Amino acid sequence: MTQLSRRTFLKSLVAGAVVVGFDRATSSWVTSAHAAEQLAPNFPTFDGVLYTDAATRAEAAEDYGHIIHRTPNAVLKPGSVNDIVRLVRFAKNNNIKISGRGQGHSTYGQPQIQGGVVIDMSTLNTIHEIGRDYVIADAGLKWHQLLDSTLAQGLTPPVMTDYIELSIGGTLSVGGIGGASHQHGVQIDNVIELTVVTGEGNLETCSKNRNKDLFESVLGGLGQFAIIVRAKLKLIRAETSARVFNLFYDDIETFTGDQTRLIRDGRFDYVEGQVVPKAGGGWNFMLEAVSYYSGNKLPNNTRLLRNLSYTQGTEVISDTTYFAFLNRLEATEAFLRSIGVWFLPHPWFDVFVKSRHVNQYVGNILETLTLDDTGQGPILLYPVKTNKFTKPFFRVPDGEIVFLFDILRTAPNIPEVINAMMASNRELFETNRDLGGNRYAIGAIEFSQADWQQHFGNVWNDFRRAKNRYDPCNILGGGQGIF
């Protein structure tokens, strides 16, 4: 969007659709250009557009969970980084709440804010530079878009989430875990430098050598300290192909035992796993392991499958391109959209479980869990190594290895069913918490401020200090319900 002069900007706006001023006396947005001329002195101009129309605000009151709906007063689609600086400074001085929004793929209102301003980061989506082992990109860019450009140069981020239509800023706010995490940590462990706008409205660059405290706070900081506007991310050489092994198990001990063996010896590039429904009821387990390769350097199946105890003869082995593997949920998404399931409520349950409790904890849940309880959504279960995690606010239980356990529920649009799933999420969370586990903060679990304090445990004081330092007026990230 081209930059308009202040006067042209005010005149060109459609009254009622776009905000042109803010009335301090009534703490409300003004949508008439004439009125804004009277109020104008401190109201910022934007290179992008600040919307107040009902449709745009309603979009910002949604997320993938479709459970929480908080309607902002306005939505900024920034045209520049400076737009964010201007808005945050103005908001800070006028006590207006702000929330960054990437793709809105949270499940419990995390990117929403009632009555404030949502910054829709998707308009900032430029790739600025691709180097030999890094890329510099805007935080509103989707990982899919990033991959399109880096793979053209034979490069890839080391870790990808299972679904690549998420924004860079969105996953860097939570962690970003995937099948390569046992080798490379989560996505926030693979960031070289960030550019952010703090809650004070300061545009800062940070890395492990510069403003380290800010860098470590923002990565996995759940949007509490700053809006991430740009990231310099690590890249590694990408192989061109992927050999995918699906191995089936009847019992959880053998399944998690083999998963643990695989992430310890590192023979695969990617290790995940799912709890899958058994014909006639009950559950089986599917280990998903992938070996990447290029050209004729084919993976050695015998070596890769050595000493594993899956049910012999049930293995499914297939080859695909590296990108097709990363983009494997595309077809599923298209299908779920076509039948409307994509748009149903998603009360997701996402936790990290201590390795020594995983068989019993998950096993107990599976004894009574039915497809009605999951709404036929997938159940993920896979281990990661905690020594790969370097950022303090990405919380996992103690121990060399922990398991990610997700019940990715879909609910019909029936309040009683959603409430029952939410109650179950809370109960399962508490059992896991009492066993020393914790949540992965992407899901839908009712959480009080005391729960957050418990979640951050021995880094809670650091988390609070970072809030006081970078967002002292508490204008950012209210959708998480932490402060």
Ligand SMILES: Cc1cc2nc3c(=O)[nH]c(=O)nc-3n(C[C@H](O)[C@H](O)[C@H](O)COP(=O)(O)OP(=O)(O)OC[C@H]3O[C@@H](n4cnc5c(N)ncnc54)[C@H](O)[C@@H]3O)c2cc1C
């Ligand atoms: C189908 C699906 C599959 C998924 N698979 C995985 C997976 O494999 N691994 C995994 O780790 N996660 C996964 N997720 C969860 C996902 O990583 C998180 O929900 C992520 O936060 C969503 O990114 P988003 O761009 O949609 O962020 P949003 O939902 O828009 O925002 C998430 C949080 O980040 C904040 N935020 C967003 N952008 C910024 C910014 N630029 N600066 C500061 N704060 C910001 C928001 O305020 C909010 O608190 C999946 C989600 C879905 C729906």
